[in-house]
Amino acid sequence: MTQATEAITIADLKTQIKRLNSKAGQLKMDLHDLAEGLPTDYERLMDAASETYAIYRQIDELKQQLKHLERES
DSSP states (O other): OOHHHHHHHHHHHHHHHHHHHHHHHHHHHHHHHHHHTTTTTGGGHHHHHHHHHHHHHHHHHHHHHHHHHHHHO
16 A cells, blocks of 8 residues: 555544544433433433444544554554
8 A cells, every 4th residue: 555545544534533523422412411311212212322332433443443554654
């Protein structure tokens, strides 16, 4: 992989992480609001928690990829 290709990939990963962090922050706030309102809307709790978990896991995986690419460049 060329250095220019790696730079694009690193930049793309950083952009993707930034976007996901923004969405994750909103999901975290939504989950917090939902938890504060319990027992109202308890039916939504598992879906909200699952979606929040999934996005934070995705962010973590992308950060691991980014670290790996940055070490290689």
